[in-house]
Amino acid sequence: MPAQIHAFLCLQDNIGVLIHDPETGACATIDAPDEEAILKALSETGWRLTDILVTHRHSDHVQGIEGLRSRTGCRVVAPGKAREAVPSADAYLREGSTVQVGSLRAQVWETPGHCADHIAYWFEADRVLFAGDTLFTLGCGRMFEGTYADFWGTLQRLATLPDDARVYCGHDYTLSNARFALAADPDNAALQARAREAEQAKAEGRFLVPTTIGQEKATNPFLRAGEPALAKAVHKEGAAPAEVFQALREWKNGF
Template identity: 50%
Template sequence: MAPLQIELFMCRTDNFGVLMHDPETGETASIDAPEEEPIRIALNDKGWPLTHILTTHRHGDHIEGNVNLKQRFGATIIGPQSEADRIPGIDRTVKDGDRFTFAGRPVDVIATPGHTMGHVCYHLPQDKLLFSADTLFALGCGRVFEGTADDMWTSLQRLIALPDDTTVYFGHEYTLANARFAVTVDPDNQQLADRLAEIETLRADGRPTAPTTLGIEKATNPFLRPGDAGIRKTLGMQDASDVDVFAEIRGRKDRF
């Protein structure tokens, strides 16, 4: 089985567009549809059809292109069952624990409530790929709009449980701001300091910070490390629960 081909590009102001293409079957999926034109241009440049749109959640900056792309290409739109009434053009609903196939490969649906209550991530275990949208970012996590800190921390724990060598494509280019915040709560993490310098170089050169890996995130993303002794000492929360430390980190980032 030939490796999947991934095309990454920018949509809107700071959304990532991601196309996933199987060279053997020709099937191509867009992860969300933030904006029609950049997706259409990327498809045209690669000479790929659009067969699927995998929707992660109902926010407008992830579904804006759904209807026009579906009309143009006849793509099948798959998305979370609990948000189906707010996802235009949806053809098939999925829920936590479901497995479907893309180009003969298994795709596992992981419910990750917090940013929205119906948010899902898509994991391709054979290909070691995770599409985390607005749940997990490089050095960050999504704002908790609908759920609670407990909801979001539980969701992130489900992603942490996946293998370290999982490649992660996320929804937005927020990484530099996330990195500058991360060093304020984890100032003694040399790997994080090195990563900040790398990210500053990437962004200065106009290069994207996606993808990342779960291994890198587990070592440097403070939102995945509320049990870390150094972070707890910096926050003055040595005896707090993990979820309370997570909530404090999320609150500080909201105000950063």
């Protein structure tokens, strides 16, 4: 049976996500940004929390762990490289690990860029990626650790997923991302349409999560750093895509 997924806003702009296995009743929250919002979502769906799948160590993704575990007895799995920040996890994951939520199975990819410990969960059978703060709708995370070349490599790896793969990210930054994307890639018709869709969704109280890998490859400037138009936008014609990506990300930092 296919996974059931419920996404909701919490804190200021975090996106909470529950993934539920209808076969076994198992349910995981991706990260734990807001204990009360997650409990409310569980109440609304009627699902019982069995797991917390942590993508990275930042406080707005882990601060609800202990409260949720004390209330539900759920299992916590976290990146091995985040052991110091999440010392009480039941299991630590690395590249090549797998994790089960009932009968649902995810591959673990190490996705450095936003921070060194970041991982993503790829539920291949359901074609669902939980990308945390690595890839956003029309954007990507700010780089705090590592190198731009590593971050570019991570994004290129995510771009190899099927075009119809659904991507759930950790924040709703879509409108600000759209404004930057249009500044960097103004002649992109697909992007123009996607920006209009984002405005309409906001007006209707919705947000554009999930997105898909195909949509992001067509519209997200950070996945398109190999395109001549994006190189031109940052005056890096002929430069390596990783260098163009760096220029784009540094531009966005101050946008």
